[in-house]
Amino acid sequence: MITAELFANAVVSGVLLGGFYAAVAVGLSIAFGQLDIVNIAHPSFVVAGSFAAFALNDALGLDPILVGVLVAPLFFLAGAVIYRVYFQSFERTGQESLRGLVFFFGIMFIAEVALILSYGVDYRLVEASYIGGNWKIGAVDLPLRMLVPFVVALSMTTAIWLYLSRTFTGRAIQAVAQDRLALQLMGADPIRIKQHAFGLAVATAAIAGSLLIIIGPVEPSIGRIYIGKVFAIVVLGGMGSISGTLIAAFILGIAESMVATFAGPSWSNAVAFGILLVTLAVRPQGLMGRT
Amino acid sequence: MISIVRSAAALAAALYLAAASGAAFAQEPIRIGFSMALTGGLAGAGKPALIAMQIWRDDVNEAGGLLGRPVEFVYYDDQTNPAEVPGIYSKLIDVDGVDLVVSSYGTNLIAPAMPIIMRKQMVFMSLFGLDVNTQFGYDRYFQIMPAGAPDPKVNWSRGFIDIAVENGVRTIALVGADAEFSRNAVAGARANAEAAGLEIVYDESYKGTTTDFTPIIRAIQATSPDAVFVGSYPPDTVGMVRAASELGLDTELFGGGMVGAQYATIQQSLGSMLNGIVNYDFWVPEPTLDFPGVEEFLAKYQERAEGQGVDPLGHYLPPYAYAYLQVLGAAVEAVGGIDQEKIAAHIRDNTFETVVGTVAFGEKGEWATPRVLQVQFQNVADNDLDQFRTAGKRVVIKPDEWRSGDLIFPYTEAR
Numbered sequence: 243m244i245t246a247e248l249f250a251n252a253v254v255s256g257v258l259l260g261g262f263y264a265a266v267a268v269g270l271s272i273a274f275g276q277l278d279i280v281n282i283a284h285p286s287f288v289v290a291g292s293f294a295a296f297a298l299n300d301a302l303g304l305d306p307i308l309v310g311v312l313v314a315p316l317f318f319l320a321g322a323v324i325y326r327v328y329f330q331s332f333e334r335t336g337q338e339s340l341r342g343l344v345f346f347f348g349i350m351f352i353a354e355v356a357l358i359l360s361y362g363v364d365y366r367l368v369e370a371s372y373i374g375g376n377w378k379i380g381a382v383d384l385p386l387r388m389l390v391p392f393v394v395a396l397s398m399t400t401a402i403w404l405y406l407s408r409t410f411t412g413r414a415i416q417a418v419a420q421d422r423l424a425l426q427l428m429g430a431d432p433i434r435i436k437q438h439a440f441g442l443a444v445a446t447a448a449i450a451g452s453l454l455i456i457i458g459p460v461e462p463s464i465g466r467i468y469i470g471k472v473f474a475i476v477v478l479g480g481m482g483s484i485s486g487t488l489i490a491a492f493i494l495g496i497a498e499s500m501v502a503t504f505a506g507p508s509w510s511n512a513v514a515f516g517i518l519l520v521t522l523a524v525r526p527q528g529l530m531g532r533t
Numbered sequence: 534m535i536s537i538v539r540s541a542a543a544l545a546a547a548l549y550l551a552a553a554s555g556a557a558f559a560q561e562p563i564r565i566g567f568s569m570a571l572t573g574g575l576a577g578a579g580k581p582a583l584i585a586m587q588i589w590r591d592d593v594n595e596a597g598g599l600l601g602r603p604v605e606f607v608y609y610d611d612q613t614n615p616a617e618v619p620g621i622y623s624k625l626i627d628v629d630g631v632d633l634v635v636s637s638y639g640t641n642l643i644a645p646a647m648p649i650i651m652r653k654q655m656v657f658m659s660l661f662g663l664d665v666n667t668q669f670g671y672d673r674y675f676q677i678m679p680a681g682a683p684d685p686k687v688n689w690s691r692g693f694i695d696i697a698v699e700n701g702v703r704t705i706a707l708v709g710a711d712a713e714f715s716r717n718a719v720a721g722a723r724a725n726a727e728a729a730g731l732e733i734v735y736d737e738s739y740k741g742t743t744t745d746f747t748p749i750i751r752a753i754q755a756t757s758p759d760a761v762f763v764g765s766y767p768p769d770t771v772g773m774v775r776a777a778s779e780l781g782l783d784t785e786l787f788g789g790g791m792v793g794a795q796y797a798t799i800q801q802s803l804g805s806m807l808n809g810i811v812n813y814d815f816w817v818p819e820p821t822l823d824f825p826g827v828e829e830f831l832a833k834y835q836e837r838a839e840g841q842g843v844d845p846l847g848h849y850l851p852p853y854a855y856a857y858l859q860v861l862g863a864a865v866e867a868v869g870g871i872d873q874e875k876i877a878a879h880i881r882d883n884t885f886e887t888v889v890g891t892v893a894f895g896e897k898g899e900w901a902t903p904r905v906l907q908v909q910f911q912n913v914a915d916n917d918l919d920q921f922r923t924a925g926k927r928v929v930i931k932p933d934e935w936r937s938g939d940l941i942f943p944y945t946e947a948r
Contacts, residue, residue, distance in 0.1 A: 256748075359569060364576070365768060383751075383780055461577070463574075463612075464768075501586060503752045
């Protein structure tokens, strides 16, 4: 039974969810979409971000998003270090495709087990004043638990997009994916640029993690649920396009929400990946990817 | 000369070692093997279960062991992954050569072990699996969760549907995760609802990996049900309860089969959002359930659980994890050996006094008399773990013989 109210709410829920998915995917969009680094450990970094938010929220009562922003520089440094190791071990010798992937698999397991050893296996939740609240605009519900992460996610994605398109380093990041030699001729060190970019990608994971734990409970192995979704969003959006990632995330979020509301939630994933398959069949480079 | 001294020294050393190792126990240990969810989605209850089982092992060893032999555990983490279970049990039985086996925690992790256990004809004490043995019909399977014979999944939600019928509910929504346990729970609720003549206005399942439950709650609300039965696991329980609270779910009876609402950390976090929810449970600190030994056991558990990152109160699984080993241990002692057939026969034909009361098994290894409590959360405050240590916050409504308070109806009244 499709009513206007139900439809409007389904779309709005989907948009809020999609914004959150974009926050999780934007880091991978940089790492995988632009740098061709198959960072399968990205969701684990997001979960690590969630635990950082939990730890400081639990100990000091700080708002989880504030914690995410505060620890982002630490994650940036960690990302830079990981990239250095990855470069020295694999990229330099041209072995990045298979062995690099295995490297990130290893990082994923190490991150997961480190979290289990530090925090145990119980589900963790955070306390924040806006969890549980709900704004009603006419007939449309906007649960704050989803709205606040949506706003933060959108701001972060926009900031990344502006950074990549307006600043020198940002444009160098986009350039290094397209033509490394030309970039070197322009006086930028491609390795430093890539290191910077990867650090940025991991820093977004810190913030995405704080959003994740606001939306729902988190335990160390929960990252695995997001691996498929996040890669699907990056590929659907077009490799290397931040705006494409955002649009793809919205599409996925809205599709999931509509299917859950009208057709039965068990079909949500099937529909989402179905959209991916159809898009790739019609437009293999993704929605906003370059041909 | 030197070689004689050397041999004498070697002999003396050997004798000394033999004497030292045999000092406390004269015989080989009895080894009990199992897999347990120590990581992954169900670890929040699996780890506490392991702690409880270790308390039993230590209690038994302190009192002289089983048949005078020390008890040892051989266990592996199945990561809440059903695919890991068959390999683990094959290893336990064929490679590690354990004397006895018990199950992991949870329907999804008990069922995969059954074919191997049945082939080896071993006694299988099981920890909280819903309706695992109905299809297998194995006569050496014993389930400590008191869902009860003959149809555990129907017994599971019977109390919830009874409360619904007694209070004039006419329409019901059924929703659950797409996994073995939830399907069983919802199937049982469906059967009960149909038998009671309720109209089922919503009947869907969702994937356990769903992030946002708002659309599902809204779809349910659109059907205006008098009652909502949910069969969920911890993360979806939190998602559903939060979404219901945020959207102000308007229904008269809400809950039923939510796993996780019994875990201390989730109770503390959801706080007042739980008020009014009527959900299953198996033990709560209400005066009607004060069995001999349970408070003492919980004190030991809570001491060990501190700082371990696990459920600090241990009200859900631990008493039953202790009890099912009590049953196994008593049977081994009574039979006087590790004969799987005799142990199974003994468990089948006797009653046992445990920390969760008197235990007797009936058809297909389920409890002869079901004891699925329907508990209502009442007057729960936010962010207060200690309120759950004592009676009054989780009031037993059904079955009538264990009742400890009155139902607040409808759900919207209790919020």
